[in-house]
Amino acid sequence: DAGVTQSPTHLIKTRGQQVTLRCSPKSGHDTVSWYQQALGQGPQFIFQYYEEEERQRGNFPDRFSGHQFPNYSSELNVNALLLGDSALYLCASSLVGGVDTGELFFGEGSRLTVL
């Protein structure tokens, strides 16, 4: 049973470019959450997708957008990249009611470097 898989694992972009990160949830899970983890910080919630809709959103600008597909996989898009967007982006999957009870599984993340 595959866990949460994310791609790419590492990537380098320059300021102003756009990036797309991908996440496949654990089998059977229907909810995907994205977190940003800057160096030396704890993960911060970006948004959550369920039934192909954005269900919750953290304090991130509109440059951060996402999508969930019918197979529950998800994409995180960041436009007009800034140096401060350099971070580890973590995807977490769960069942819709599972986040509050901790039934949350994380991928290994996509490490984005913006030059």
Next chain:
Amino acid sequence: AQKVTQAQTEISVVEKEDVTLDCVYETRDTTYYLFWYKQPPSGELVFLIRRNSFDEQNEISGRYSWNFQKSTSSFNFTITASQVVDSAVYFCALSGYSTLTFGKGTMLLVSP
């Protein structure tokens, strides 16, 4: 707003020492869960323990134990007889509104 504070930035111990990681939280919710996660250099967050707000009983699971005190809003985590493989960043997290709020983490370095 929810908040998690991990005052210890980095802790260094020698193998076989016991180590306690501190966590203080703030929430207005009456029902919530608290968690500890471990993050090795690979980056993946590994779930360690969970405690709900209605259960203040402290437990031991192998080398891990935790002390949950609702009166002081603290959820401390202890590793007994630490090992080199315990070296990692440890995060305390609080659930609410279908999200997790994390502390800034404590880096634990266990030397042989």
